[in-house]
Amino acid sequence: MNSATNIPILEARNVGKSFGKFKALQNVSTSFMPGTLTAIIGPNGAGKSTFFNVLSGAFPPSSGEILFNGKDITGMQQYEFARIGISKSFQITNVFKQLTVHENVRVAAQMEAARYNFLRSTQSYAGPIEVADQLLLRVNLEHLRNKKTGDLAHGQQRALEIAMALACNPSLLLLDEPTAGMSPEETLVMMELIRTLANERTVILVEHKMKLIMGLCKRIIVLHHGEFLAEGTPEEIQNNPEVRRVYLGQG
Amino acid sequence: MNSFFQLITQHRVLASTLFLAVFPFIMPYEALAVNILIFGLFAMGFNLLFGYMGLLSFGHAAFLGIGSYLTGISIVHYELGWGTAIIVGVIGAAVGGLIMGFLAIRTRGIYFSMVTLALGQIVYYIFYKAESLTGGENGLRGVRVDSFNIFGIPVDFLNPLIKYYIILFFVVIAMWLISRILNSPLGAVMEAIRENEKRAAACGFDVAKTKLLVFILSAAICGLAGSLRALHLSIVPIDSLNYLQSGQAVMMSILGGMGTFFGPFVGAAVMLYLEDVVTTFTKYWMAVIGLIFMFFVLFFPKGIWGTILSKLQIHQDSK
Secondary structure, three states: OOOHHHOOOEEEEEEEEEEOOEEEEEEEEEEEOOOOEEEEEOOOOOOHHHHHHHHHOOOOOOEEEEEEOOEEOOOOOHHHHHHHOEEEEOOOOOOOOOOEHHHHHHHHHOOOOOOOOOOOOHHHOHHHHHHHHHHHHHOOOHHHOOOEHHHOOHHHHHHHHHHHHHOOOOOEEEEEOOOOOOOHHHHHHHHHHHHHHHHHOEEEEEOOOHHHHHHHOOEEEEEEOOEEEEEEOHHHHHHOHHHHHHOHHHO | OHHHHHHHHHOHHHHHHHHHHHHHHHOOOHHHHHHHHHHHHHHHHHHHHHOOOOOOOOOOHHHHHHHHHHHHHHHHOOOOOHHHHHHHHHHHHHHHHHHHHHHHOOOOHHHHHHHHHHHHHHHHHHHHHOHHHHOHHHOEOOOOOOEEEEOOEEEEOOOHHHHHHHHHHHHHHHHHHHHHHHHOHHHHHHHHHHHOHHHHHHOOOOHHHHHHHHHHHHHHHHHHHHHHHHHHHOOEOHHHHOHHHHHHHHHHHHHHOOOOOOHHHHHHHHHHHHHHHHOOOOOOHHHHHHHHHHHHHHHOOOHHHHHHHHHOOOOOOOO
C-alpha cells in the first residue's frame, strides 16, 4: 500500500528503558524518514543519552521495539547494528589511542573487507586504505595521518571520531553531542561537516547547544523526564509553551 | 642503527630466525638455549592474547601442560610418532583454549584473570589425578625420542644441537604464523579491541568472537611450546601445569615488552639466562630476578625490546 519511500529508516515504538527501579525512558515513539537530519534535545536527565544508546544499539530497550527500514532489530548486538548500516559516534571520545590516525579509520573501514582472515596482510586490502585516505581528507586530518591518536588535540579526536563512524559507509548516522568540548571555531567546522553529511545520509544527533541545532535541523524532538514531550520544526519548538517551560525557559 | 632496527622489524620473522640460528653458540650450553626457545615461544603465544588484545590470562600454564601431557601420553601410552604426538598436543591445547576461553571471555579485567587462574588450576588437578595416564605427582616419564629419519636421513635427537634446530624449525613456523596474524585484518581488530572495546563493536566487529578466536590461537601456540618441551625433557613434570608457569609468561612478556613481536622472546631469554647464572651464586635467585623485574617495570615499562624500539621511534604494529 505504501511505497518504499514512506517507510521510516528508523522507528521507535513505545520504547522504554529501566535501570533497576529507575525509569530512564518511558513509552517513546517516533520515527525518522530517510535522508533527514533530526536533533534530539532535552534538559539534563531527559533521557537523551539513553534514547541514543537504545537507537544506536549500545543496549536493548527494556520494552518496545526498534525498527530499521521496517525490520525489527530490537535486541541486536552492537556489532550487528554496524553491519546493517547504523553507525555512531560517542559523546566521550572513543578512539584507538595507541594506533595512528590512519590506522584508526582503516580498522573502522575494514569490516566489509575482512573480519577474521588472518593470513592476508592488511596492506593487500586496498578498499579500507582508500576509504581511510578519503575520510581523513574530509575531516582535515590528512596531515596527521601517521601521528599516534593519543597525541591529538581534543577537537581533532572528535573529528576522527566522526571519520570512524563514517568509515563503514552507514545509511544511518547517529551522533552523540558531536561538538562536546570543542572550541567555537571547531564547532563551526563540525557543524558545516554535519550539514554536508546530512546531504548524503540520514543523520540523528543528540545535542546540548540549542543555538546550533536551530540553524541546522528541520526537525527537532524534545524529551523530558524520559518521556516524549514534543516534536516539530525549530520554530514550532521555540514557540511550544511546554518546551519553553521545561527547557528554553532555563536559558 | 635506526635503519638496521627498521629493517629487522620489517622482516621480523627472518631476522628472528637468523638470530635464533646462531643463538645456541652465544649461550653457555645447548639445553639452556632449547629451554629459552621453548619458553620464548610460550611467552609469544601468551603475548598474542595479553600484549595485543589486552587480556591478562593467569591460566596459560594449562596450555603448556596440555600440550606437554598429550604429546607425552601419545608417545608413552599410544606409541604414536613424535610428529603426530605434537599435532595431538597442539589440537588438545586448542580445544582446551576453546573451553576455557568460552567460559572466561564473559568476564573482564581482574575477573578474567581470576577465572583463567581457577580454570588453569582445574586442569592441573585433572592431570594430577589421572595418575594412570599422567604419572600424577611424579610426572610422565619415558617420553623418549632418540632418533628418526627425515626423508631418509637419520637424525640423532639426543644430540643437543640437532635437537635445538629441530625445535627451532617448529618455533619458526609458529613465529611466521604469529607474524601473519599480527599483519592481518584480524591483528588490527585485536589491537582495536585492546584499545577500545566499545568502539571496536561499533565498527562492526564481534568482540566476543574475536576474543575467543585469539584465545584459541594463543592456546594452540602455547600448546606447541608444551609439546616441544615434552620432547626436549623426555618427561612431563607436573609443574608444567603449575600456575607459576602462567606467571612466568606474564613476567617474560612484560620484561621483554608486551605488545611487541620479539619482546616476549627477549624476556624469556633474559629471565632464563639470569636464572641460570644467578643460581650458581645464590639460592635466592628468585629475589635477584624479582629486583631486576621491578627495576624494569618501574623505569622501563615498555620492557627491554619495547624500550629499544620506542627509543628508535619505530612504530611497529601492523606494518
